[in-house]
Amino acid sequence: MRSGSVRIFRVAGIDVLVHVSWLVIFGLVTWSLAIGYYPPLLPDLTPAQAWVLGAISAILLFASVLVHELAHSLLARHRGLEVDSITLFLFGGVSSLRGDAPRASTELLVAAVGPLTSFVLAAVFLAGSAIAGDARLAAVLGYLGLINALLGAFNLVPGFPLDGGRVLRALVWQITGDMRRGLEVAVGVGQLVGYGFMAWGVVEVLAGDAFDGIWIAVIGWFLQGAGAAQLRQVRSEAHLGAVHVRDVMRGDTTAVGPNTTVEALIETYLLPGNRRALPVVSDERVVGMVSVSDIQGVPADERSLTRVADVMGGRGGVVTVTPEMPLAQALQAMLTGDYEQVPVVEDERLVGVLTRADVVRQVQLREALHLE
Ligand SMILES: [Zn+2]
Structure with a gap:
């Protein structure tokens, strides 16, 4: 609507x-x-x-x-x-x-x-x-x-x-x-x-x-x-005509489990890795995506008690893309759901992450170089 x-x-x-x-x-x-x-x-x-x-x-x-x-x-x-x-x-x-x-x-x-x-x-x-x-x-x-x-x-x-x-x-x-x-x-x-x-x-x-x-x-x-x-x-x-998700995605497959605490997520994954978001993987399957904005609402004294599964995005069905997907189609999916980043999945396995910032940078590069 x-x-x-x-x-x-x-x-x-x-x-x-x-x-x-x-x-x-x-x-x-x-x-x-x-x-x-x-x-x-x-x-x-x-x-x-x-x-x-x-x-x-x-x-x-x-x-x-x-x-x-x-x-x-x-x-x-x-x-x-x-x-x-x-x-x-x-x-x-x-x-x-x-x-x-x-x-x-x-x-x-x-x-x-x-x-x-x-x-x-x-x-x-x-x-x-x-x-x-x-x-x-x-x-x-x-x-x-x-x-x-x-x-x-x-x-x-x-x-x-x-x-x-x-x-x-x-x-x-x-x-x-x-x-x-x-x-x-x-x-x-x-x-x-x-x-x-x-x-x-x-x-x-x-x-x-x-x-x-x-x-x-x-x-x-x-x-x-x-x-x-x-x-x-x-x-x-x-x-974006001939560009695919594979060309722009980050091959970083770092992920957290749903039972990871928000405190551990911040101290072990986000801060040391300089990351804003990470996929959540359970039994080798992607079940969600947790980002800074998801955990911002958790008070500092509850971060050691709150699990990632309780705050992550995608609890109602996570949106993923595949490496072969045309980038324009992936961008459409991100814009429709208003996602800043989505997990890239191949044969149900996590192979990387696609961020909106990376897609935008690719578009700007191609525009600047007059590539289609
Ligand atoms: Zn009219």
């Missing part, structure tokens, strides 16, 4: 999560509608009614974003991709697909269907607004038509990770046959657009419109940062 998100319900077998930032947006949208948008439009409105209309509109905006994301997810699933969850957050939503689309055409369709859905929603709401008999209903539907049109348009901006950026990635991928090239172009454009938004935001603030200016600058900051992280990961994986 994405951190900071809460699961609210399940639709068509897909978990729908709400990021905490959405609560802030919900409040902001309700507030700005109740104070600034509805009162001039509907002069007879009492303040209480304005707040109710604001809250209803914010909920329907939430529903609109959800429909947009469901369109992505359901089409992705129809095209054979696995969909884990939808997370609704600051500027809309993110559909979490397991892995990348295997084909450019799939990526293109899955990305494009979101903005298309928003435009269809906009048309439906605007038509409803035009024929609504009640002025308040017409105002709410009119707002939703406008905001869905904006959502569709904003998402079409051709910068990754927005839908338009994914469309651009798919097009470049289709033309060049190279997915990474497509991502590089889409991220590059996304960063340009991001810096453009930031500059625009600053101009707005200087012109005296601080609220809009800060909003626009935050969106720009998000845009230029989000793509960069994705690109860094793809580049790291490319730089």
